[in-house]
Amino acid sequence: MGMILPVATEAGAHRMALGFFREQANDVFAAESERLASAMQPMIAAYSRTLLERSCADLRAALTAGDLVTPYVLLDERWAIVDFPPRTLGFLRNIYRDDELMGLPEEIADWLRRIRAINPNPGLKDSYGEVLTKRRLGLKFRVIQLGDGRCYRLLRLIDKRSSDDFTPLEACGLTMREATLLSYLPAGFSNSQIAAAMGIKEITVKKHLRTIGEKLGASGKTEILYAAMTKLLEVTRQNDTGASRALIL
Structure with missing residues (x-):
């Protein structure tokens, strides 16, 4: 019998939870254990968010000004999202006119899945682009390498509602x-x-x-x-x- 403790519950936050399990599958958690875990949840959540923010801050510091000027999402080599800035979520909510949006819209996630199917391990010279005409939203995908040698997948979101280039x-x-x-x-x-x-x-x-x-x-x-x-x-x-x-x- 297991007990799941949610760690990140805010909109746009990384989806995380801690799982507690007994060595014996038929053992159950006592009510006291559940109350203790519930009382510790805010502290664990705050600590986890701090660690995540430090990690994201290091990644953002390694990005160029050109990468940071537009809303973006950063993915690791497993295609898992490692940085989804709040301003990116706000931008997508504005584009999709959906204040309840909690992550990447399905059509964007589907586009990334198609890229992954075509090229599971894209290199530094690979790049892809798409324009969602209905949303007037441009998508640009490429691989970046940080100073420590780690590679990440960068998805930039370009607002096409404005056409003049200054x-x-x-x-x-x-x-x-x-x-x-x-x-x-x-x-x-x-x-x-x-x-x-x-x-x-x-x-x-x-x-x-x-x-x-x-x-x-x-x-x-x-x-x-x-x-x-x-x-x-x-x-x-x-x-x-x-x-x-x-x-x-």
């Missing part, structure tokens, strides 16, 4: 996150919608907008968007001119 403005002093935020302005996203899509707080969106405005010499979303579009056009023309000169030379 990444060239990084050359003008904008950060990657600021350029990503700008891509939501043409579609008329509100601050709260941008926050949900990027997995950040609404006050952080306001701070980024203020910083972007200072860098572009504009204030307010409309002025910022106009200034960003104007600057993007200038940068694009400069790049095109430079490419043309290189071809001539």
Whole structure:
């Protein structure tokens, strides 16, 4: 007879439980043992979460800024999820309009299963991509190797609801996150919608907008968007001119 003690019960948390079993299958746990285990559960759960967060923090520290700027899920060599950040869960809940979502939606999990069936042990040069048209969600999968030599499978989730690419403005002093935020302005996203899509707080969106405005010499979303579009056009023309000169030379 066994006794199962849940360890992680929060939304998006790793699904964990501790199992206690008697040496003899016909032995049962006394009520006192069950009460003791129940009383210890919060302490064990807190300790387990701390260990998991430390492990996840080490993994996140090894990822590049480019990997971290978009919502992601990290899997180990057994294809088990080892890092599912809360902002990723929030992003998926926003995309799927489901506040009860607790993990990867089935269509994403099914896509990963298809990749695994095709290539059970993908290498560093292997990568896969997919666009869920109905959800306007892009999926990018590849293998990354951390400094200690361990390899992980990285699934990045790309919001396709915004189509404008402002990444060239990084050359003008904008950060990657600021350029990503700008891509939501043409579609008329509100601050709260941008926050949900990027997995950040609404006050952080306001701070980024203020910083972007200072860098572009504009204030307010409309002025910022106009200034960003104007600057993007200038940068694009400069790049095109430079490419043309290189071809001539």
